[in-house]
Amino acid sequence: AQRVTQPEKLLSVFKGAPVELKCNYSYSGSPELFWYVQYSRQRLQLLLRHISRESIKGFTADLNKGETSFHLKKPFAQEEDSAMYYCAFLKRGGSEKLVFGKGTKLTVNP
Amino acid sequence: EAGVVQSPRYKIIEKKQPVAFWCNPISGHNTLYWYLQNLGQGPELLIRYENEEAVDDSQLPKDRFSAERLKGVDSTLKIQPAELGDSAVYLCASSLGGVTDTQYFGPGTRLTVL
Numbered sequence A: 001a002q003r004v005t006q007p008e009k010l011l012s013v014f015k016g017a018p019v020e021l022k023c024n025y026s027y028s029g030s031p032e033l034f035w036y037v038q039y040s041r042q043r044l045q046l047l048l049r050h051i052s053r054e055s056i057k058g059f060t061a062d063l064n065k066g067e068t069s070f071h072l073k074k075p076f077a078q079e080e081d082s083a084m085y086y087c088a089f090l091k092r093g094g095s096e097k098l099v100f101g102k103g104t105k106l107t108v109n110p
Numbered sequence B: 001e002a003g004v005v006q007s008p009r010y011k012i013i014e015k016k017q018p019v020a021f022w023c024n025p026i027s028g029h030n031t032l033y034w035y036l037q038n039l040g041q042g043p044e045l046l047i048r049y050e051n052e053e054a055v056d057d058s059q060l061p062k063d064r065f066s067a068e069r070l071k072g073v074d075s076t077l078k079i080q081p082a083e084l085g086d087s088a089v090y091l092c093a094s095s096l097g098g099v100t101d102t103q104y105f106g107p108g109t110r111l112t113v114l
Helices: none
Strands: A003-005 A010-014 A019-021 A024-026 A033-038 A045-049 A072-074 A083-091 A097-100 A104-109 B005-007 B010-013 B019-024 B031-037 B044-050 B053-056 B065-068 B075-079 B088-095 B109-113
Touching: A003 A083, A003 A097, A010 A019, A019 A104, A097 B044, B005 B088, B010 B019, B019 B088, B019 B109, B031 B075, B044 B065, B044 B075, B075 B088
Parallel strands: A010 A104, B010 B109
Antiparallel strands: A003 A024, A019 A072, A033 A045, A033 A083, A083 A097, A083 A104, B005 B019, B019 B075, B031 B044, B031 B088, B044 B053, B065 B075, B088 B109
């Protein structure tokens, strides 16, 4: 089945510590992958997409085809990074759509 | 720019009652999406419109759910009759072009069916 898996439902780190949110995908083809974020009381929004290869708010994500992963990383977490993070891929062919993982809730403690 | 607007933000109804959700996308966005988000899950696509045409409604439970996008702008999602299992957040999103463009989400409507 074509899906993304976010193995951690909850992740807690201290301010200034590195953070890595894991995402593994199962997709036959070249995936287009995304990270979406939802801050408390805000709407879901795009954080970054792998084809852009850019860093947003200090976050980066590298597509690793060998490990079928697209982990989100930040070297020094900030309290304002606390949010719900969703990994997603663009399913092509037939019903083209974004397929989301179940999300990881990141808490950055002071 | 207000972004994607949804109303109501919250709705509580009894089972077997009808309910409707409204969405106004970002001005100029041709593609509109309705998603269902159950507790502890990511959003799941229900239906996608390109202008007025529903180009993907394969995940929409057509026995009780219906949607329309008149004049290719606003959209309404309806459930009739609602069931207990329909309690969830219903998200609307829009994008300028198709699915490869960035999707902008609304705040969602939280439905509780008693």
